[in-house]
Amino acid sequence: MDTAAQHPDPAFPHFHPRPAKGWINDPNGLCYTDGRFHVFFQYNPASARHQRICWGHLSSPDLVRWDEEPVALRPQPGGPDALGCWSGVVTHDDGVPTAVYSGVDTEGSHSRVVLARADAVLRSWTQEGHVAAEIPPDPQVTAVRDPFLFHFQGRRFALQGAGLASGHAAVLLYSVDDVRRWTYEGIWFSTEDHLAARHLPAEIWECPQLVRVPDSSGAETWLLMASLWLAADHHDHPNGVGYLLGSLAPNGAGLPVFTPAAGGKADLGPAFYAPQILALDDRALLWGWSAELEDGEGSPGRSPEEIDDAGWAGILTFPRQLSVHGGVLAVEPAAELRAYRGARLHRGAAGTLAVPPEAEIRVSGGEGTLRLVLNSAGQRRTVFADAVAGGDELRIFIDASIVEVYRHGSVPTTLRAYPGPGEDWQLELPQGAAADVWELQHPGRS
Structure with missing residues (x-):
């Protein structure tokens, strides 16, 4: 099922299956x-x-x-x-x-x-x-x-x-x-x-x-x-x-x-x-x-x-x-869901990272506040923010307009956001945190 590949709406999910209309x-x-x-x-x-x-x-x-x-x-x-x-x-x-x-x-x-x-x-x-x-x-x-x-x-x-x-x-x-x-x-x-x-x-x-x-x-x-x-x-x-x-x-x-x-x-x-x-x-x-x-x-x-x-x-x-x-x-x-992992864009990265509109992010370590934001010409819109401590591990999925944040050993946080023209996803990591980022890809595609 691939209703998203030709869907005209950029907010339509590519990896969460649903009918086109x-x-x-x-x-x-x-x-x-x-x-x-x-x-x-x-x-x-x-x-x-x-x-x-x-x-x-x-x-x-x-x-x-x-x-x-x-x-x-x-x-x-x-x-x-x-x-x-x-x-x-x-x-x-x-x-x-x-x-x-x-x-x-x-x-x-x-x-x-x-x-x-x-x-x-x-x-x-x-x-x-x-x-x-x-x-x-x-x-x-x-x-x-x-x-x-x-x-x-x-x-x-x-x-x-x-x-x-x-x-x-x-x-x-x-x-x-x-x-x-x-x-x-x-x-x-x-x-x-x-x-x-x-x-x-x-x-x-x-x-x-x-x-x-x-x-x-x-x-x-x-x-x-x-x-x-x-x-x-x-x-x-x-x-x-x-x-x-x-x-x-x-x-x-x-x-x-x-x-x-x-x-x-x-x-x-x-x-x-x-x-x-x-x-x-x-x-x-x-x-x-x-x-x-x-x-x-x-x-x-x-x-x-x-x-x-x-x-x-x-x-x-x-x-x-x-x-x-x-x-x-x-x-x-x-x-x-690991089968959706495509190209790895970041490995053990720190600081502020660019993230594609369909991505999986794995974050470990660090002390402070993690933020997932939409950024356009310096104007930041925070979609998710939470404190992390040294033993925490998070997995974040972004699929067009839905964000799912999983914290190991706890319950998730589900959010919706609609990136506007010129807005790009960024991940802001606290001191000591490291992130792997994969672009999501349907299995069998190059």
Whole structure:
């Protein structure tokens, strides 16, 4: 997939795959089947606006070379998803790939859990409008969305994000012994818990995830992650994404009980939301959504009119690998991304370095403040700045208008920036720091 090579917009990403046109947001339906990774996503192929949401589809054998697949799901007139096929997951039901997603049919209505079936290669989908779960008949539950499936002690369960009449954000629990008929088990966990209130402050938890993650201590650690929705949000989501680490144990009825032990932010930047996690046998991978930056004082972005003119909006992050070290979440770029390294432009360099518009940077050592800036005739615009200490190691990816900064042993920072005419990227290193810089290149190209 190489939509960027001929794309007229210099802000369009070359290495983060997405269709050449249209709006995208949340990654959905992550799965690995028959040697291919599949990433679905919220998609409006008709315009760069958040309307008539479908499921777009990308697939890859190696997380580096991506193919754009046919649109998977579309709103069905008269169906439970008539106003949009919203976020969800893909599972296998008796060997049949099955999308489990939120459908909305009328303005202001509650979402319902809707099913759709696919062929073996996930390219042809059948939408019969089967509803597996309605909004629960629980007066405490005022909003519900974004189903997520998980297995615990040989049984399949589901979560949905929710908002409660009390003002708390929550996740609801379902037993899913039959994927076509869910059993509501109640409000499972909420911001009434003090650690949840601290690390996941929101009015509704969106896109809840519950997966086991590798822990260097050998403990069986579960990660609960949620996107933190507030009523005032408009695609900016200032509270971002939070996580809790903890344990699962069965109660007397065999239902899982989550006990949190620690938490934090899943990303420290302003341009990361609605991630989804793919739990594999040997690792857990995450993709997130990076929205376009709106033009504002101190943060030059794009107006709605400029986005319309560009014809596209939204980027999915690079795949990120999750683990736990010392009781905290550690997020690294997937190892496969090293295949994007082309010519090495700097090796062990110091001072101020010129950086190309598609680059990987590795920084080690030093004491002081590191800055990534856009420079034009001496006018500097700081995109990222942070303190580094002697033992720190950072990896920074720049791809046109998206910047991902990974700090070893911690969580990333995702940013958006739109270089203007005559603006070039520069890296300003503190005393004692050294950097390697590679130009990004698609494998197989010279």
